[in-house]
Amino acid sequence: MPHTPYPTSYYAASANPVPPRPELKGETETDVCIIGAGYTGLSTALFLLENGFKVTVLEAAKVGFGASGRNGGQIVNSYSRDIDVIERTVGPKQAQLLGHMAFEGGRIIRERIAKYNIQCDLKDGGVFAALSAKQMGHLEAQKKLWERFGHTQLELMDAKRIREVVATDSYIGGMLDMSGGHVHPLNLALGEAAAVESLGGVIHEQSPATRIDRGANPVVHTPQGRVKAKFVVVAGNAYLGNLMPELAAKSMPCGTQVITTEPLGEELAHSLLPQDYCVEDCNYLLDYYRLSGDKRLIFGGGVIYGARDPADIEAIIRPKMLKAFPQLKNVKIDFAWTGNFLLTLSRLPQVGRIGDNIYYSQGCSGHGVTYTHLAGKVLAEALRGQAERFDAFADLPHYPFPGGRLFRVPFTAMGAWYYNLRDKLGV
């Protein structure tokens, strides 16, 4: 199998050193075989190892090759659809349970970083920025909603206050979440992989799962080997392909693009984001940005339904960056890349079990840095026989995208165009 390197990105260029992780060759036996070494797979592996399970992780490319090593690095609380929508969808009892979990992922990340001494430039503080009165109204309601679930580190900001934390005139206000924040996402994944190995877990890179023999004793096949396991956890998300055809109809890979400037220097960087918070706006197709550890601006935005790779990423994202920060017009872009996340129609995660022993979690629809860490804990609990929290996610209803395989991309793009237009008109 050809060696698959990391795609070019600022994160790959500034990754902490890692050991070589050999491809799986021959047969091996384990308690749990995890497919995919992104946050979902690694978080699950860590919780299982901490509870005495034997774990083997199969990664098609390299640790953090997928969204976990390419994302905006923003620790954003809750889910891609908030708890009020969940309440309307599944009723108050299940919403209570999911609401109380909505802030746990961020805590898990911080615990992991501290416990395993992971060097990943953690910074506290995330801003949701409002571009219209309607969005500001949503943030006010969101604050009340989150406070009902015990989350109190929130501050509403008016136009003057948000200007103190983001040097742009784009926003009419916002909300600061001090339990949000940001990290170097690939270094977080690499640190978690090292933690997995420190506890005796095994990770094979360049080892795609090509087939699963289902049944009482599942076997996962790779091009040169196979893993016999008691349980399988499928954590391939937008990069899974057709390994589990029953999951594919209710989710759709989407691309989003990120650019990174040259180092700005302390003074310019500080003038843009004086407290070093990360920012995402409240649009349906949102822009998100933050400073890196070495004071570059990392700016992402836009969505390509169906995950086609755009020819010129800088041409798409740079104008968005300059709209927020015209003062960067002479700054060079050093890196531009694309990554895929997995969208579901409800924008809530797709979680469940196939038969008795194949578990999956995927499809957190754009906001997944915190959820995937929580997912690892919830999946590990289910494998230990405590499935109440797992069931709360597994019971969320999911539907196929309208239009089937042929038309789901244009249909969804049309829907997004409509919401984008509403954002632009502020209605």
Ligand SMILES: Cc1cc2nc3c(=O)[nH]c(=O)nc-3n(C[C@H](O)[C@H](O)[C@H](O)COP(=O)(O)OP(=O)(O)OC[C@H]3O[C@@H](n4cnc5c(N)ncnc54)[C@H](O)[C@@H]3O)c2cc1C
């Ligand atoms: C550009 C971008 C920016 C984003 N920004 C943010 C952000 O700022 N904040 C936020 O909360 N969320 C963000 N997200 C979403 C977030 O990154 C994801 O939700 C999260 O990382 C998903 O983690 P995962 O482990 O489920 O999937 P991934 O990280 O995609 O990992 C899946 C892994 O499985 C492997 N794999 C797939 N199939 C197989 C197979 N058959 N055998 C073996 N291995 C396999 C892949 O190679 C991959 O490494 C962003 C996503 C992207 C793409």
